[in-house]
Amino acid sequence: MKGTLGLMCLALVLAIPTRSLSGDAGQAPNALPTEIEVESITVEIRGRMFIPNHVLLHHDQKTVLRFFNHDTELHTVVAKELFFGVNLNVGGNGASEFGPDGLKRVIIPPEGLLEIQFTPARTGTFSYLCDMPGHDMQAVIVVE
Numbered sequence: 001m002k003g004t005l006g007l008m009c010l011a012l013v014l015a016i017p018t019r020s021l022s023g024d025a026g027q028a029p030n031a032l033p034t035e036i037e038v039e040s041i042t043v044e045i046r047g048r049m050f051i052p053n054h055v056l057l058h059h060d061q062k063t064v065l066r067f068f069n070h071d072t073e074l075h076t077v078v079a080k081e082l083f084f085g086v087n088l089n090v091g092g093n094g095a096s097e098f099g100p101d102g103l104k105r106v107i108i109p110p111e112g113l114l115e116i117q118f119t120p121a122r123t124g125t126f127s128y129l130c131d132m133p134g135h136d137m138q139a140v141i142v143v144e
């Protein structure tokens with residue numbers, strides 16, 4: 001009996017490191033292709049400007065589009081056409097407003113971040129803007 005228990009314990013001890021090793025090995029190859037698969041684009045907001053004011057995205061390509069607001073005031077991102085009927089995930093600390101056609105706009109607080117994960121469904125040139133009163137901020141996202 002004692003011998004059997006000892007063998008079982010030995011088997012468990014042997015099994016645990018083997019599993020965690022294979023788990024680590026499984027994670028590393030998975031992490032790399034995800035980073036390559038997802039296109040990551042960042043737009044900085046500074047001095048009431050979207051920088052750069054022209055970004056290129058790709059049709060049918062998983063994308064993370066980030067906006068950092070470096071100003072000390074609120075800004076918004078209004079991009080109805082780009083997000084029309086598109087499934088998306090909104091992250092960060094902005095306040096999102098959705099309408100029947102999808103994401104209407106997001107308000108980004110000072111030093112705030114907006115992160116939109118989506119897959120551009122249509123090619124074209126999509127202008128977007130900040131609709132805060134007095135802000136003359138407009139920029140373009142091209143999907144090809």
Ligand SMILES: [Cu+2]
Binds near residue numbers: 075076130135137
């Ligand atoms: Cu603004």
